[in-house]
Amino acid sequence: MDIVFIGAGNLATNLSHALHEAGHKIVQIYSRTEASAKALADDFGCPFTNNEDQIVVGPYIYIICVTDSALAEVAQKVIKGREDCLFVHTAGSMQMDVLPSKRRGVFYPMQTFSKARLVNFTDIPVFVEASENKDADTLLSLAKTISEKVYELSSADRQYLHLAAVFCCNFANHCYTLSEEILGQHGIPFEVMNSLIDETAAKVHNISPSQAQTGPAARKDENVIRKHLQLLDDNPRLQTIYDIMTKSIAHD
């Protein structure tokens, strides 16, 4: 299939490479930042632009990969004059209807992306949705060329999926950050946590996380909990998080 990318950030970089490797043609890259558009277009030897008037018009799939907060504004600009084309966005948290084109859809690969680290899409679930059945089929086919886990999901349910992903990914990562903060204050390198982090993640492939829960809160071990709260006396932010997470675990 022939694809135009709107955006050249982390996700656009990862997704365009995966689609290109799966044999699709990257027709053009648009980014508000010309240097970003050029850098990504250079990977494919394709045209680029930072001028929305110069975005090609044709029977392409236009994939908009911009930050959620910029999506509505960018979509408005790039769709103008191309209302009959199929535009899709990649934002887990946004409704499909944020796109003002007649044919619109969502193509949401649920993963955490960095430009520096190209990921393998095979195991990344992709959630798709489209305003027209024919386009839904096209997007399902496109997704299946890069991933083995493709689901059709409505905007209404996808917002809960995205919320759940914030807990699993963003908040779990913040737990790592808080851990690093504590270790740093005592000269212990964060890398000692690697195997514990990996095992905690691996466990829940086979066991429900509520059943996999261990630690002082799961054991309701008041002595250890009290001591930990005391150790955090000089750090009210971490102390509050410790207290609330512990109470929430004990609630289960």
Add this chain to the structure above:
Amino acid sequence: MDIVFIGAGNLATNLSHALHEAGHKIVQIYSRTEASAKALADDFGCPFTNNEDQIVVGPYIYIICVTDSALAEVAQKVIKGREDCLFVHTAGSMQMDVLPSKRRGVFYPMQTFSKARLVNFTDIPVFVEASENKDADTLLSLAKTISEKVYELSSADRQYLHLAAVFCCNFANHCYTLSEEILGQHGIPFEVMNSLIDETAAKVHNISPSQAQTGPAARKDENVIRKHLQLLDDNPRLQTIYDIMTKSIAHD
């Protein structure tokens, strides 16, 4: 080396198997629950007992693997009459001095254990400490037969290590649980999160977690944050956690 196990729970099961496979001799298993002592002793064809008077006395390393809250009481009982033997405990959160023996130490493999899932100790960091230098050397040698990551760490610093592990493991796992709770309410299977969880864990082997942070809180995307908080209107417990984690991420 010759080892007596006090306890037959998750950690005792995992650790005794790892030490046995590394060529050490399991001399005896003691547990307050006779059936547990027998079940584990059967794996090695060694004696077991649930009577502390029948614990063997000799030049062994006595490894006490019981829950943190039971440690002081169990240690008191099993050390009585064996004060000259080397007793060590395995509790990350407990001081070495909770053991009333003359020769005492700590042997803390930092990992989350389940009886059902025997883990490979090679990558598990083991933190050791002893009241006598000679015993510290013995414990370092013992640890090195099962792990490539062995550290000597004082009780004072180990309590912060354990606290940091609660964040990295127990609280990260609870984030998975909350995610599962949200997905379950919308009929989405938790397994769609597997690759996101794995990538989130894998990332911090190479990048500091504070730098790896993504998501609405890291982007300070108020629209998405507000919408997520609304989605949690019927669940004040999750709403509070979302709010506090988001503010803590934005603080970084």
